[in-house]
Structures are given as C-alpha cells and as structure tokens.
Amino acid sequence: MAPKRQRGMVFVAALAILLWVALTVPLASGHRTLLLRDVFSTHLPLKAFGAEQLRQGRIPALNPEWGLGQLYRGNPNTVSFYPGNLLYLLLPFWSAFNLHYAFHWLLAALTMYILARTLRQSKSAALMAAFTYAGGGWVLTSLSFYNILTVSAWWPLVMVGAVLGGRRGVAIGGVACGMALLGGEPVTAALGLVPLAWIAMLRFGPRRGFALTGAIGGVGLLIALPQAVATLKALQFTVRGAGLLGTTGAFHFHPVRLLELLVPFPFGQPGDFGALGFWAPAAVPRLPYVLTLYCGAIGIALALAAMRKRRSAALLAVAGLVGGWLGGLGGDLAAQLSGGLARSPEKLLFWFALVAPLLAGWGLDRVLGRPRRWSLSSFVAGGLAAVAVVAALFLGLGAKFTTLLERFIPQGRMEGTAQAQVTLWVLSLALLALLLALAGWAAKRRSATGLLLLQMTGLLQLYPLWQTDKVAAFSSPYPWTERVGVGALVLPGSVTSPFGAASPRYRMEDTTFAARTRIAATDLDPAPGVLHGLSFPLAPDLDGMHTPPFGKLIYWLPQLNWSQRLAWLRILGIEALTLTEDPGLSGLTAVDQVDRFGVATYLLTVQNPAPEVWWPRRLHSVANGPAAFLAVAALPGAIETAVVISPLGTVGASHDPTGRAELISATPDRLEIETEGRGGVVVVRRAYRPELIARCDGERLETFAVNFALLGVQVPPGRQRVVIHAPATAERVSGGIALTVLALALTFGLRRRR
Secondary structure, eight states, rough: OOOOHHHHHHHHHHHHHHHHHHHHHHHHTEEEHHHHHHHIIIIIIHHHHHHHHHHHTTTEEETTTTTEEEEEEEEEOOOOOOOOGGHHHHHHHHHHHHHHHHHHHHHHHHHHHHHHHHOOOOOHHHHHHHHHHHHHHHEEEETHHHHHHHHHHHHHHHHHHHHHHHHHHHHHHHHHHHHHHHHHHHHHHHTTTHHHHHHHHHOOHHHHHHHHHHHHHHHHHHHHHHHHHHHHHHTTTTTTTTTTOOOTTOOOOOGGGGGGSSSTTTOOOOBBTTTOOOOOOOSSOOOOOSOOOOHHHHHHHHHHHHTTOOHHHHHHHHHHHHHHHHTTTTTTTTHHTTTSSSOOOOGGHHHHHHHHHHHHHHHHHHHHHHHHHHHHHHHHHHHHHHHHHHHHHHTTTHHHHHHHHHTSSTTOOOOOOOOOOOOOOOHHHHHHHHHHHHHHHHHTOOHHHHHHHHHHHHGGGGOOOOOOOOHHHSSSHHHHHHHHHHOOBBBBBGGOOGGGGGOOOOOHHHHHHHHHHHHHHTOOOOOGGGGGGGGGOOOOOTTTOOOHHHHHHHHHHHHHHHHHHHHHHHHHTTOOOEEEEEEOTTEEEEEEEETTTTTEEEEEESSOOOOOOOSEEEEEEEEEEEHHHHHHHSSSSSSSEEEGGGGGGTTTTOOOOOOEEEEEETTEEEEEEEEESSSSEEEEEEEEETTEEEEEEEEEEEOOEEEEEEEEEEEOOOSEEEEEOOHHHHHHHHHHHHHHHHHHHHHHOOOOOO
16 A cells, blocks of 8 residues: 555544544543433433442342333343443443443444455455444444444454354354344344355355354354343243234334435434424334434445445345335234344344445445546536536525425424425535535545545534433432432333323423433433432333233223222332323322423322232232233222232132231342241232242242232241242353353464464
C-alpha cells in the first residue's frame, strides 16, 4: 500500500475511534445512559437484580422481584452466565451496564474488519466493511438489545473460524460462538448458522463446509452449556415454550421499507413523539424491530458494484430481506414453523446485515481497480438525483406530496407531521445525490480515504438512534418511590396495561423518548425503580418467559371490574399503584395526585395485601383454570381462602383451619418456612413452577398451583421446617464441562502452526 493511502487509512480509522470515544466516554463514566426501547423496559431491571445477586456470589434461577419470580438464570434476556458480567463487580452499576453496549459496539467493528481481512479484502475494503456493519441500522438497532448486540458483535469472528478451517478455525469460531450464545439471544444466533454455513461451504465445499459449521456450533454450544441447560430446564413451563405467545408475527419486514436503503428514516424517526416521529401505520403498523435498513449510501452503492462477482453473497442478502417478509405472511408463519419460539421474522435481516458490509468491501476493491467506469455511473446517478430534488422543489411537488401524505397519517398525530416528513425526505435525497457525486470523484482519483469519509458522513444520519439521557435523572429516588418505601410491591402506570389503560397524551414541548422515560420514572417505573428497592409482581414479560398461568392472568385482568381487580391486587401482594384515574373503590386509597403535563396521575395504596407466605383458613375447589381465576377475583380477603383446581382438591382434604405458617428466611432460590398444625396447604406468593422443590426432613412434599398462579405446598402435621428451593446441580456440572472445553479451545486457538 502506498504511504499516502496508508496515512489516509490511519486518519480515517483514528477519526472513527475518536467518534466512538466521544460517544461512549459519557456512558463509561456513569454520567449518561442509553435508554431506547428494551434498554430500560427489559434489560436495566434484569441486570440491576443480577448485578446485586452477583455481588452476593449468586446467579439465581428466579427473580422474585419481577413477575412473581420470573426466570432469571434460564432467561436469555438476562445474559446471566456471560463473562462480561464481571464488570458489575468492578464498576458502579451505570458504568458497567452501559460499557456492555459501548464495548460490543466497538467489538462488532473489529470482528467485521478481521473477517473481511481473512477473506483477503484490502485494508481499506475491510475498513469499509467495518464501518458499514458497525455504523449500519442492524447494529445500531442492537444497541437497544443487550443480548442481540452480543450476538452481532461476536458473529463475524465465528465466521472467521469458518474461513480459517482446521482445528484452529474450529477453536476460534467455537469460542466466539460460545460467547455469542452465553451473552446472546438464541434465535438470532441460530439464524447466524446460515451465513456461517455459507462462508464455510464457499471456502471448503459443501461436505467439508457443513462439517466445519457443525464443529464450530458444537464447540460453541458446549462452552455455552450452562445457559443452554438452564433455559431448557425451565422453558417447558413458560408461555414461550408452550407456544402461547400472543404477539407472534408482530414484527415482519414490509417491502416498502426498502426505501430505507436510500433514506434512513422515510417513515419518521424512532423514539420521537412529535412531528418527526413514527407515523406510517399502513406500511409499518408499529415501531419495527430493526429500526432501519440503512447502512450508508456509499456502502450500498459499493455492494451493488460487487453483486455480479459475488452472487452467492448477494443471494444470501436478498434471502434475508425476502425471508423477513415471508415470515410474517398470515401474521405468524414464523411462529408456527418454530413452535412459538421464533416470533419476529425481521430477525432474518441479520443475514443482510452480515453480508452487505462484505459486499461493500469487495465492491471497494473492485471500484478502485476500475475507477473510470464506476465514477461515471456515480456522477450520473448523483446528478440525476440532484436534478430530481431541485425539480421537485421548483415545481411545487413538495407541497403536493405533503397534501397526499396527510391522507395517510392517522388522526391524533401532531400537526405538521406531513410537512416535517417531506422536509426530511428532501434533505436526505439531496445528501444522497451529493454523496454519490462526490463518491464518483473519489473513485476517479482512486481515493479509498475519500470513499471511507463519505460513507462515515452518510452513516451520521443514523444519529437519532443514539438516544441517551443523564444518569442523574434516574439515580436518586423520586418522591413517590420514597413514599412507598424500600421493598414495596408496586404496579406503575407504565405497566398498567393489565387494566386496559391507554397511554396518556401528555402536552409537552419535549417530544423525545427520554422525556417520556423521565415521566414514567416518576410514576414508579421499574427503570429505575428496581435500583431503589421496588418490586413488580405484575411486571410484563415481552419474551414470554413467565409461566402460562401468569400469562393468562395478565391477559384476563382487563376483563374484570375494579372490585375484582382489587381482589387480585391483594392476592399478589401489591401495596401501591399509579393510575391516571381514581377508581373510587373502598380498599384502594388515593394518597397523592399530581398533574404531569396536563395529565392527572394518582398514587393509590392497597389495603391488606397478602404476605409472602400464609396459611389459609379454608380451601375452595373449582373445576378448571378459568373458574379458579374468577373465584380468586371474588375472594373477600387475601388470605382467608385459597382456591385449588379439582384434580388437586384431594390435597389438603384434611386442611387444618387453625394452622400457621411463618417465613423464616428468603433468597431468590430458597425459602425456609416454619409451619405448625394438623397439616394442610401453605400458600407462597411466588409463581408456581414445577422446578421448585419443597422438602421437609429430607422428604419431598407435593407442590401445585393454588389461587390460579401461585405456589401451594402440602405440609405434614406437627411443627415443621419446610425448605423450598430451585436445584442448580445440572448448571454446576455443565459449567465444569464448559470451562474445560473453553480451556481446550483457547489452547488450540492460540497455538500457531509451525
């Protein structure tokens, strides 16, 4: 490489690193935090609990602070066995939490660079591939998903193992695959096997390539064995494992979104509730899973230049786009084919996200080899686009298009939405024309540096996906958090969907996602409520890792009147909730009311909620689950009567109404209860799970569902000490196997051939 080009490469790489540092240092220092989508709604509450448990030397099976004891160790969203969790032992929570996103964003760029170089692309082409991948819509969307980002960051290195082949390739690819599985979402990792097999077969042929893919996947699975075992143990008794998840097929790719390859946000910017917010229900009825396909205008142009010579790669990229669309046909085709395990066909865009950067790198090498032909086409394309934009402005087509859009924008959207969207389109198209014209000039001069700088410039349009807020806005308890007290069980306004509450319409000038998040935090939201000691018995689970009865409980609650809902609030132990209305019901007391941007919000307390363990005075037997749900809703008190389903009605037939139960100690996976009486049923305010084992004097006791979704234990007569726990033997054994395989893989991976 010529010294001048070498200096240009160093300059561009340094500029990219400086940009990454400028964005991520505030996160690492604990001054700012990411917050878009699942960052706050799912991952922050789970990681806050996990970090505290890790400091106490535990990786628990269950999280009693979330959804009556939702899965923790077996939930892929928790990333519970990932080595990166050690950061929580060394750093404050906010720094460790956000460094996961920052490090893996950088890792995605590095691994794609290594993959491109392993495929014998030039250094400038490998940089183009790295920029296109790490700065594209898929990876920036992954910054909202703690686990999918991990898969995205490691998977190019998994593919490096397939290119290298042999024992060293299996070792490197297997270790990377193990890290992806330990820290990632299994459906996305499974989808990654297709590009892994493609590149292995491209390098070694079908038979050997298929065997290499299996070897890398097998080593990765052994390294991730503790996570796999924990998930498989508990998956059967979950909504996801039963195939009952109600939002299947919700996220699928609509072909009209191909516009995102040219205009980053043709339907509005995600996370904005104002005129620039998401607005196209006809094409995309909700915020898409992958927020944009855009991966840089120059990157797409270079990928097109390489498609003729790299047809298999082009076919795989197109297959991802087509599969994301076909998987949503009928609403839930992908869910039906996978038994409910896969529910978001848009994840098939992972194929496009992995292959398009490689095509961009190959395209750069091809264009620099034949600059005249490509520069002419770029000048023509850019010139035509510029002429089209200028003509549209002079002919008044912008105003006509604005009028047309207003017909499709739903009622209730902010005034001026159509005009804002048209302006956004015009600016994006004008920038596209300028970038293509300059790219033609850079190609004519064989300037890899120029093309790389233009690609970075185009990718800066995705900056709206980088949404952060000051940690100080969430680090101190809010007034209502302090009022309900540490350890309170609450139902915040942000998750009152079980009561059918519509999202309130706040009248505020700041229409960003961060502003809405701050409002939710004041209303006892889990983020950051869990950091201040609050528990959330009715917390939602968007990935279906709660039990089927708990899933039905959330689904059926809106069908009840307020008197019946209050009965359920007491049974679940909820002590306080926030609503935008006061039901005016005895037993539900409004203790405060605040006007937030034109919306009245109430803090209400629940009288006489159930304790964590109690001995009911009587048992009531019903025929089935729905009858049990309604019977609980009709109970006058929380602890006087317990409802059991008739097949289990024989247990507790000799139930002693005068017995007593006292909780002695409680950790996430172990409870000790002292009972006294002539025998009967003890009710535990945890979700019933078959994997929870109850013992007394070494003898296993019968457990079953009571009060529709809670845990009941049949205890013998006399004064007894009952221990309820979730065994971890299988995870310990699999952990030993995983460490052994990891050590062997690292030995082979680091050893070089003579």
